[in-house]
Amino acid sequence: MDLVITTKLALVDAINPCVLAIQASLLAVLLTKSRRDALIGGILFTITIFIMYLLYGLILHSILSMFYDYVRIFLLVLLLVLAILEIAAYFNYKPGLISIEMPIKLRPLANQLIENTKNPLIAIPLAILLSLFLLPCSSGPYVSFLGLQKTIDWVLLLYYLTIFVSPMILITLLVYYGFSPEKIKEWRDKHIRELHLVAGILLLLVLLYLI
Template sequence: MRGRWRIIPAFLLALFILLSFIQPVIASEETEDEFQDRLSGLLEESNNSITVFYSNSCSACKKVVPEIIELAKEYPEISFNYFDLYGSDENRTIMLAFGEKYGVEYPAYPVVFTGDCTVLEGKSKIELYLRKVLEAHKNGYIPDAEYESSLWSAQSPPSEASNGTATDDNRKISLLLVILSGLADGINPCALSVLALLLATLAGMNSRKKILLGGLVYTFAVFLFYIMAGLGILTIINYSGFSGIFSIAAGIVALIAGIITLTGGIWEGKTVSPGIPVSKRPAIKKIMERASIPAAFVLGMMVGLFELPCTGGIYIAILGLLSSRMTFYEGLPYLLVYNLMFVVPLIAIILAVAFGLSPEKVDSWRDSNKKLLKIGIGLILIAMGLYILAGYLF
């Protein structure tokens, strides 16, 4: 009975992968033509109304939107339109159309559009200037491009760098986080141990070409599996509208996985330690003994299947961040970068072995540094879990 329960994570993961290739169908009462008509109407009315874009997963938005709603009550003669970007590619399309009209290539939410050229990006600008904008609307000074331009050149609105919204600087930090996380995940002892055994088998054939081909095919299979799994998970989250719930769950999973991995590194053998199930190792060994290119590919897919539910805490944490801070299509490049970084250590080891490094030395290094690697990965997972939970809840 216990053996049957072990296949549940693998079954769920396979379901994620299958669904990643299925285009979700979302029931909508609005046709494409009706949406375009509505968008055109919103753009035409934007000069004389206040249009607010925000995200329910944005901490700055959660603070400033209630303030906007309260302020709007003082100006009942002015029309306010609110668009939540959280899980809505349709509202994202509307925001980008507003950005194009107002000359902002990538608006940073929360953002307010009004008048002929007035754009208030971020919590700080909205809190400082929205009342003045509303007063100008009330007194008939807005819309007026000349007046608005002179108003903002005189006021010198504050820099966006300090308001904590989704600016380009924050996106650079996010990209660095993705790169470092992928590299950290790529040196986990589980993946390295299987790779070392594969290389030892291939090295026995005394062929550099077979070492390179077999190792790279194995790495490609792992990369492909992880990409497919990530796409499946992001697709389900994006179209289900549960990105906030998933983000919190990902933070909790990362925190728990970090504690387990950390304690496993400190007290090795005395605690539960994630890894490929012992019952699956004979099957892996049997495939490895074939030492063929197709066998290397199958091995890579098998390792990905059994490794991800056990040691994919960092990956789940990154997917949680992507799902809560970006749309599906914005997150795709970051997903690709993460998985490229994930296989960089594997590729480096394959090249080293192909040009003379003993596979036994790779495995010896892994074994001697196993505790240190687990402690490091455990600390990274704990930090990421706390970061996700703090960023979303507070």
């Protein structure tokens, strides 16, 4: 597994519009109580997502490694499909129908959980549920990363996940130091098409590199 490929796939995961919106909404609710609650909630949210994706990664890799000699062609096709979907989203965006967004039908449940948040500890079950909802519709880059390794490289895995959660850390710090969560959501909504385009280009570059 190449460091460049790992970085590009992790960046695709990191710019996930769904996670950005959910975390911003959570921090907005906690911020009505105190900046300290928002900071604790953001940290717990990030750590939980990191741990859940680490566990998913170990499980997925144990499955994919059994078919390592046959999985490469599948991964190349997967990367091609994902790249096409992401680039197409830039020209014809439809919420919830693209590979790195939570389906529309699942969003009311996530929003309900956020609205009922009473303390920052709620960030833990919320992150667990979000990771369960998000993994099936956003696992393409992560599956590709895991499937390209015959044996797990722990350094690369932790590096991947660190890049993946880096926007969550940044958003938490921005909100704690006074940046409005609403501004983050506005920025996300304004640039969501560009986020998909960047994701598509990165996936296409990984595909071309592997070919």
